[in-house]
Amino acid sequence: MDKMADLISLLATPTWETLYMVFFSTLFATAIGFPLGVVLTVTEKGGILEKESVYRVLDGIVNICRSFPFIILMIVLFPLSRLVVGTTIGTTASIVPLSIAAAPFVARVVESALREVDGGLVEAAASTGAHPVVIIFKVLIPEALPSLVLGETLTVINIIGYSAMAGAIGGGGLGDLAVRYGFHRFQTDVLIAAVIVIIVMVQAIQGAGNALARRVSH
Amino acid sequence: MIEIRNVKKTFRAGNGEFEALKGVSLSIEPGEIFGIIGLSGAGKSTLLRALNRLEEPDSGEVILGGTDVTTLGARDLRRLRRNVGMIFQQFNLLSSRTVFKNVAFPLEVGGWPKKDIAPRVMEMLELVGLSDKAQSFPSQLSGGQKQRVGIARALANKPSVLLSDEATSALDPKTTQSILSLLEDINRSMGITIVLVTHEMGVIRQICHRVAVLEAGRVVECGKVRDVFMKPVSSTARELLSHLPRRGYDVSQLPTERGKPVVLFSFNGDTAGQPVISRAIKKTGAEINILSGEIDNLPSSRVGSLTVQFAGTEREITEALSYIRSQNVVTEVIWNG
Numbered sequence: 001m002d003k004m005a006d007l008i009s010l011l012a013t014p015t016w017e018t019l020y021m022v023f024f025s026t027l028f029a030t031a032i033g034f035p036l037g038v039v040l041t042v043t044e045k046g047g048i049l050e051k052e053s054v055y056r057v058l059d060g061i062v063n064i065c066r067s068f069p070f071i072i073l074m075i076v077l078f079p080l081s082r083l084v085v086g087t088t089i090g091t092t093a094s095i096v097p098l099s100i101a102a103a104p105f106v107a108r109v110v111e112s113a114l115r116e117v118d119g120g121l122v123e124a125a126a127s128t129g130a131h132p133v134v135i136i137f138k139v140l141i142p143e144a145l146p147s148l149v150l151g152e153t154l155t156v157i158n159i160i161g162y163s164a165m166a167g168a169i170g171g172g173g174l175g176d177l178a179v180r181y182g183f184h185r186f187q188t189d190v191l192i193a194a195v196i197v198i199i200v201m202v203q204a205i206q207g208a209g210n211a212l213a214r215r216v217s218h
Numbered sequence: 219m220i221e222i223r224n225v226k227k228t229f230r231a232g233n234g235e236f237e238a239l240k241g242v243s244l245s246i247e248p249g250e251i252f253g254i255i256g257l258s259g260a261g262k263s264t265l266l267r268a269l270n271r272l273e274e275p276d277s278g279e280v281i282l283g284g285t286d287v288t289t290l291g292a293r294d295l296r297r298l299r300r301n302v303g304m305i306f307q308q309f310n311l312l313s314s315r316t317v318f319k320n321v322a323f324p325l326e327v328g329g330w331p332k333k334d335i336a337p338r339v340m341e342m343l344e345l346v347g348l349s350d351k352a353q354s355f356p357s358q359l360s361g362g363q364k365q366r367v368g369i370a371r372a373l374a375n376k377p378s379v380l381l382s383d384e385a386t387s388a389l390d391p392k393t394t395q396s397i398l399s400l401l402e403d404i405n406r407s408m409g410i411t412i413v414l415v416t417h418e419m420g421v422i423r424q425i426c427h428r429v430a431v432l433e434a435g436r437v438v439e440c441g442k443v444r445d446v447f448m449k450p451v452s453s454t455a456r457e458l459l460s461h462l463p464r465r466g467y468d469v470s471q472l473p474t475e476r477g478k479p480v481v482l483f484s485f486n487g488d489t490a491g492q493p494v495i496s497r498a499i500k501k502t503g504a505e506i507n508i509l510s511g512e513i514d515n516l517p518s519s520r521v522g523s524l525t526v527q528f529a530g531t532e533r534e535i536t537e538a539l540s541y542i543r544s545q546n547v548v549t550e551v552i553w554n555g
Contacts, residue, residue, distance in 0.1 A: 121310050123272055124311075126299070127272060128303075128323060129296040129299035129324070129328065138326070143314050218355035
């Protein structure tokens with residue numbers, strides 16, 4: 001029984017750290033990635049604000065960011081972390097590379113969700129004299145909402161995966177716990193417990209995402 | 219009044235080029251239902267979509283409400299589009315919005331005051347007979363109901379022109395009838411000009427006043443529906459007409475007796491009411507035996523067709539025929555052995 005209590009107290013802080021990192025990283029990644037995805041969609045060929053030069057530049061940036069292995073990105077972004085949060089290590093500092101790593105992912109998820117919206121709907125809206133910005137907010141985004149919710153769910157789960165590496169820069173979290181105890185100290189029970197918490201988290205998020213997506217689709 | 223002058227449009231894809239419109243000119247009167255018909259690929263949808271510039275013409279003019287649409291800037295084009303409603307083959311309703319909110323869309327776009335939107339939407343839904351479906355989502359509606367919502371949406375902003383792009387092509391025959399009747403009612407009660415594109419002659423016959431036949435990006439025939447039905451000039455028109463349920467005669471069923479020619483008469487509105495046949499019989503002494511016939515009710519007039527067999531002397535028959543021709547009846551000798 002004691003062992004169980006120990007395990008739980010051992011898990012408490014890393015669980016909280018993971019939730020903290022994932023929540024804020026998702027928030028910032030979406031804040032950057034969502035508008036980027038929208039701009040990519042409307043500026044691409046045949047888009048409602050077609051602008052090939054803009055599309056090419058953004059498309060290139062997104063591809064470059066997505067090519068970086070996360071572990072390298074964390075180090076490369078030290079100067080940015082210092083600028084934003086004043087330090088390069090720790091849980092809060094990890095949010096910076098996590099957000100930057102996930103933002104281009106969000107952009108692609110948003111781009112593909114919006115691209116799925118039937119061109120006929122955009123055309124029908126345009127035929128009523130709607131401004132492209134109105135079409136974005138009243139047609140593209142609402143019509144893509146179920147896909148966007150599922151894409152966001154995917155993003156959160158991805159960030160949980162990335163956050164396991166945050167231990168490398170002192171970010172803590174469940175992944176870090178599993179590596180330190182399970183790998184370095186051969187305490188397999190801690191490793192298994194950490195993985196179980198992560199599995200429960202992912203299941204809960206996916207379940208909630210699916211339910212929400214169903215709710216918003218008519 | 220819509221004036222289309224020498225509109226051209228070429229699509230380029232990869233190395234290939236496709237001339238969809240090769241210089242089309244048409245004029246459409248205010249308040250009429252004007253049909254554009256053609257086989258697929260003839261350019262009819264491209265032409266329709268050039269009217270509100272969903273398709274950008276390469277050259278030519280489209281005068282709508284006194285202004286050349288092709289010269290408008292983005293802002294003026296959006297203003298013009300508010301005055302031109304449009305309905306589509308696939309309905310194109312927003313699945314994320316209720317029926318009510320779909321009809322409200324053009325009003326939101328048009329900057330209507332909030333308090334005026336709800337009454338206008340309900341008025342429109344009443345017009346199309348869907349007041350009870352206001353809170354339904356499009357996925358809960360049948361095809362015909364969806365198109366009614368499409369019509370309500372297209373008319374909400376009080377446009378003076380309605381463009382219909384194959385609006386009934388995805389519907390079954392019975393629903394097609396009801397949608398066409400609705401369009402006809404709207405045309406009559408609101409005086410709105412309707413320009414409709416279709417590949418079905420039946421649609422043209424039921425509600426159009428005038429029709430243009432498009433063939434490979436050119437207008438090959440244009441006129442009153444009655445005239446095109448009676449004397450189709452272009453091969454496209456003939457082909458499209460042949461898809462209609464067979465009218466007049468069936469060649470294999472005709473009696474073929476020597477000296478008794480079989481003739482098809484086509485009557486238009488003016489002659490359909492006259493006792494042309496009985497007068498011809500009295501005047502010439504020829505016998506005229508009616509084999510089959512029917513009368514179509516077109517919106518602008520009645521068109522009749524009659525298949526008859528003549529008997530009598532050659533002179534009597536010739537005189538009877540020339541008399542009937544002189545009464546503005548179009549005659550076509552189907553068999554003369």
